Amino acid sequence: MTGDLLGRFQGLNVWKHGDKRAPHKPLLALWAIGRCLRGEPRLTSYELVDQELADLLRRFGPHRKTIHTEDPFWRMQRDGVWEVDRPSMVRSNAEGGPYKGDLRRHRIRGGLTESAYATLQRQPQLARQVAEYLVASNFPATLQDTVLDATAILPDGVVGTEIRDSDDWIDGRRRRRDPRFRAQVLAAYGSRCAVCEFAGRLGDTPLAIEAAHIKWHEANGPAEVENGLALCSLHHDLFDSGAFTLMPELQVIVADTVRGAGVEASLGRFHGKALRAPPGAGFPHPNPRFLAWHRSEVFRVPGLVR
Numbered sequence: 001m002t003g004d005l006l007g008r009f010q011g012l013n014v015w016k017h018g019d020k021r022a023p024h025k026p027l028l029a030l031w032a033i034g035r036c037l038r039g040e041p042r043l044t045s046y047e048l049v050d051q052e053l054a055d056l057l058r059r060f061g062p063h064r065k066t067i068h069t070e071d072p073f074w075r076m077q078r079d080g081v082w083e084v085d086r087p088s089m090v091r092s093n094a095e096g097g098p099y100k101g102d103l104r105r106h107r108i109r110g111g112l113t114e115s116a117y118a119t120l121q122r123q124p125q126l127a128r129q130v131a132e133y134l135v136a137s138n139f140p141a142t143l144q145d146t147v148l149d150a151t152a153i154l155p156d157g158v159v160g161t162e163i164r165d166s167d168d169w170i171d172g173r174r175r176r177r178d179p180r181f182r183a184q185v186l187a188a189y190g191s192r193c194a195v196c197e198f199a200g201r202l203g204d205t206p207l208a209i210e211a212a213h214i215k216w217h218e219a220n221g222p223a224e225v226e227n228g229l230a231l232c233s234l235h236h237d238l239f240d241s242g243a244f245t246l247m248p249e250l251q252v253i254v255a256d257t258v259r260g261a262g263v264e265a266s267l268g269r270f271h272g273k274a275l276r277a278p279p280g281a282g283f284p285h286p287n288p289r290f291l292a293w294h295r296s297e298v299f300r301v302p303g304l305v306r
């Protein structure tokens, strides 16, 4: 049962519609696992899922005009981990999705299946590991802890054998960065943050400089210099969070919803300006295709830059 269950959760990791991010099911599963770990009731109203999943999608999903929580609520029934009570009360639309109005009107409830819920309650360590798998395969490392925090799942760092022995686990968790990628990207940018030019060193070792993927590794972005940027830890976090993006000519565009102390000094002042540290001569510039992916799938206000 344990292996089956893990496989079913792994089956949620489908990147549909080509390149578009679709973290809806993984986020709904994470939300439900968090509830299970806290001993909250298995079935919840669609109303509550709608509020709380929409909030997670607003924070961690691609920026979209309309947020559809009804689709994962309904479609996850097919994945063998989720069920909906009284599904016959809900009419389907042309795309096979449910009418949101029916879900509300009939107070339809959904949740993990009884067997999934019981297994995860009995094995909280398995629940945490499934959650870590979902997070690791859908979000870059800079965001993973924030997503786990938001779903109130505390990672415990100990990997159970049933998971450690699974190829898919290794695929999602360990199929980490290509080590050459970091070296090549840092070489291309002179170990300097492309945005703020931070190039601190401790002795000979570059400090707080990272090789960021433009199109996420978790979305099958390649480990190539044309899909990389050298960024300091702060700008790497801000880039992966969608607080800023880049135009094809490498101007920095900052989301107008980023607020707070220090924002102007650390980020706002770069708005509209080209990267201060583009790659050196002979190294490829960021590929416009990967920049376009970042603008539509990660940047918080993609409408601003289309």
Ligand SMILES: [Zn+2]
Pocket: 193, 194, 195, 196, 197, 198, 231, 232, 233, 234, 235
């Ligand atoms: Zn920086």
